[in-house]
Amino acid sequence: MxxxxxxxxxxxxxxCLSQDDLRWLAHRREPRWHIFRNTFRETYGMDPNLDDIFAEDRRQDLRQYSVYESVGNFPEFQCCFDFVISVSHVDPEExxxxxxxxxxxxxxxxxxxxxxxxPQWALPDFLERxxxxxxxxxxxxxxxxxxxxxxxxxxxxxxxxxxxxxxxxxxxxxxxxxxxxxxxxxxxxxxxxxxxxxxxxxxxxxxxxxxxxxxxxxxxxxxxxxxxxxxxxxxxxxxxxxxxxxxxxxxxxxxxxxxxxxxVRKEILPERIAQLEFERQSGFYVSFSRESEYDEELSRLEAKRRSFLQEVAAVADANETEGMVITNWPSLDIEYTEDRIRRIRIFQDELMNxxxxxxxxxxxxxxxxxxxxxxxxxxxxxxxxxxxxxxxxxxxxxxxxxxxxxxxxxxxxxxxxxxxxxxxxxxxxxxxxxxxxxxx
Structure with missing residues (x-):
């Protein structure tokens, strides 16, 4: 319809791969089962039984390993995703x-x-695929x-x-x-x-x-x-x-x-600064009611960011800090009170408009x-x-x-x-x- x-x-x-596609891939080249086994073990605390997994009498087990049906359990989704990765080699013929x-x-x-x-693929290999x-x-x-x-x-x-x-x-x-x-x-x-x-x-x-x-x-x-x-x-x-x-x-x-x-949600420091700056510039106030409050909080957070970056630089040489991606930013707590919820709804509506x-x-x-x-x-x-x-x-x-x-x-x-x-x-x-x- x-x-x-x-x-x-x-x-x-x-x-989009079906169970028949996965079976074809597994028969085409030896699967890299270690990828799926490691993820499965981390998620379920046990090893998967992969013996004759593509046999007709194991279709339900194959479905369990390759189809994600839970809700809100990303590790289980990753397991299913890694099953597909394990049987795939992504060569040009494949x-x-x-x-x-x-x-x-x-x-x-x-x-x-x-x-x-x-990112592991060199450009010529990327283009060939x-x-x-x-x-x-x-x-x-x-x-x-x-x-x-x-x-x-x-x-x-x-x-x-x-x-x-x-x-x-x-x-x-x-x-x-x-x-x-x-x-x-x-x-x-x-x-x-x-x-x-x-x-x-x-x-x-x-x-x-x-x-x-x-x-x-x-x-x-x-x-x-x-x-x-x-x-x-x-x-x-x-x-x-x-x-x-x-x-x-x-x-x-x-x-x-x-x-x-x-x-209570955690927000990394640079994102908190970016959000407050956006709210202040757009006039869509979520976090505070007055511009002076934004100025005060942004000043405090900028000082916190400078201090953190100085600490990072102190334990790394210049070659390491240049172009470095920081993954351990300090976080701030964001509490979802009734007033914040009300303001966020208005904020979302304004953005949609x-x-x-x-x-x-x-x-x-x-x-x-x-x-x-x-x-x-x-x-x-x-x-x-x-x-x-x-x-x-x-x-x-x-x-x-x-x-x-x-x-x-x-x-x-x-x-x-x-x-x-x-x-x-x-x-x-x-x-x-x-x-x-x-x-x-």
């Missing part, structure tokens, strides 16, 4: 065949698949496209982007099938502001050569263990402001702050958000009420045992009606080639 009309704009290539398999059974009229390769995926899609002749995920940390993303643009000039398959760059995986420690120069470069390149334009897709507001709800919501807004075309998940933007009532003024699309993934983020009420309802542009994605349909059809059905059962038809139409307007200007 839905899947054959909606475009799939948020899914990950290896997250990714070519994976692209063909996934494209061949695609039910949506159009789908964009994301693929992340870790991009080419293989695109050639796999090209071979099947379906409307299957690649959104290549770049690495959030350091300057690698810019190098990868430049290399991708050169590859597009050399390969017809890549020029046709590569439609976007994406940022996914761990958010913590990688503020959107660090990608400002890259986003500006992509925008310039898109304007200069629309025929090879790439959309910017950005996972944000999904995981925020190191910051407050309000800071995570700010990250969503900043990503839109910087020029991202579609934003993935965005839970923090619309999650009901009442779900945090009576809790600002985002609505931009040509930005939000991608919601109901099953993924419910199981990983454990949201009690999905924020899609607030997104819709605020008039935001929303599309639906299945994220990792293999790991979650879902489909785009099921994701729409979940939202229908949750009370959405005519809005679902609007989301279908929005998905058809929001393909990367439209968002980037390639189809203009």
């Amino acid at each position: 839905y899947q054959e009309r909606a475009f799939e704009l948020h899914t990950h290539l290896y997250g 990714v070519y065949e994976v692209a063909r398999r996934v494209s061949r059974r695609q039910k949506e009229p159009w789908a964009e698949y994301r693929m992340l390769l870790g 991009v080419r293989s995926i695109c050639e796999g899609f090209e071979q099947e002749g379906r409307d299957s496209y690649l959104a290549m995920s770049l690495w959030r940390g350091g300057h690698l993303a810019e190098d990868q982007y430049v290399a991708l643009k050169k590859l597009m000039a050399e390969s017809n398959a890549v020029r046709h099938r590569l439609v976007a760059i994406d940022f996914c995986a761990r958010e913590e420690g990688f503020p959107p502001s660090e990608k400002a120069s890259l986003f500006e470069r992509v925008d310039r390149d898109n304007r200069a050569d629309p025929g090879s334009a790439l959309a910017i897709l950005y996972h944000v507001g999904e995981s925020f263990q190191d910051k407050s709800l309000e800071s995570a919501a700010r990250w969503v807004y900043e990503s839109a402001q910087l020029g991202a075309h579609r934003l993935g998940h965005c839970i923090a933007l619309g999650q009901h702050p009442e779900e945090f009532r009576g809790t 600002r985002i609505k003024q931009r040509n930005v699309v939000l991608e919601v993934c109901p099953t993924s958000n419910a199981r990983i983020a454990a949201v009690q009420t999905h924020p899609v309802h607030r997104f819709v009420q605020s008039g935001l542009r929303v599309v639906v994605g299945a994220d990792d349909p293999g790991i979650f045992d879902t489909t785009l059809e099921k994701e729409f059905q979940i939202l229908a059962e949750d009370g959405l009606g005519s809005e679902l038809e609007q989301m279908i139409e929005q998905s058809r307007r929001s393909v990367s080639t439209n968002m980037s200007g390639r189809n203009a």
Whole structure:
């Protein structure tokens, strides 16, 4: 009913693998079972029984190891994810065949698949795999496209982007099938502001050569263990402001702050400073009521930051501190009182109103958000009420045992009606080639 009309704009290539695909991968090359065993042992305190795991009479065990069905238990999700990693080798021949398999059974009229390769891959190896995926899609002749995920940390993303643009000039398959760059995986420690120069470069390149334009897709507001709800919501807004075309998940933007009532969250020092500065400059006061209070607290926190950096420098030489990523920032407690909850709701509403003024699309993934983020009420309802542009994605349909059809059905059962038809139409307007200007 839905899947054959909606475009799939948020899914990950290896997250689409079925049990038959996993069996094929395991028979193709020897699995690296130590990866899965180590994670399983850390999570469950025992070793998994992998003897003949792909035998017909062990299908239920295979499902237990590779499908995540719990709620709010990230270690269990990581186990399922690492099972896929264990049977995968991501060599050019493998990714070519994976692209063909996934494209061949695609039910949506159009789908964009994301693929992340870790920073350990040298650029030539990275590009070889991009080419293989695109050639796999090209071979099947379906409307299957690649959104290549770049690495959030350091300057690698810019190098990868430049290399991708050169590859597009050399390969017809890549020029046709590569439609976007994406940022996914761990958010913590990688503020959107660090990608400002890259986003500006992509925008310039898109304007200069629309025929090879790439959309910017950005996972944000999904995981925020190191910051407050309000800071995570700010990250969503900043990503839109910087020029991202579609934003993935965005839970923090619309999650009901009442779900945090009576809790205390930890926020690292630089994020606390950034949030207070944003509140003061925007006039969306959450933490205090008067500007003088912001000035006083920011002065105190800046002194605390300088002191901490001096301590870091005292125990490291100049070579170590230059370009160093600090992972042990001191944290501050943020208490979620009734007054803060009230202010955060207003803050979120104001940010949603600002985002609505931009040509930005939000991608919601109901099953993924419910199981990983454990949201009690999905924020899609607030997104819709605020008039935001929303599309639906299945994220990792293999790991979650879902489909785009099921994701729409979940939202229908949750009370959405005519809005679902609007989301279908929005998905058809929001393909990367439209968002980037390639189809203009």
